Amino acid sequence: MRLTRCPRCLAEDISADAHPSRRLVDATPVTFFVCRDCYRAAELEFQISCESSNIGYARLPIRESLRLLRGFYQDRLRESPDDGRVTEALQEVERRLLIGPVERTSKLDA
């Protein structure tokens, strides 16, 4: 079973629990995947670097996040086809992609 470390804290294994955030590389937003604990801080850092570079900051749309996650887990599954945690995480993302629009509405209601 292969571990994929969170690139920010270099501690957590994000193979089956990744969170898409972004960072600026040569003034261009680039997606990278971090652990649950790093996610908020990574987004805040991205927001601050956008502001200091005069680049408009917008949250990543939920469906875009889910699509990125699907690709990430599909890559992990190619590396470790027997890792049940990754299979489960991928299934969860695919399930949420199917109900995405419903979820967005219920979030507005909350």
Ligand SMILES: [Zn+2]
């Ligand atoms: Zn982390």
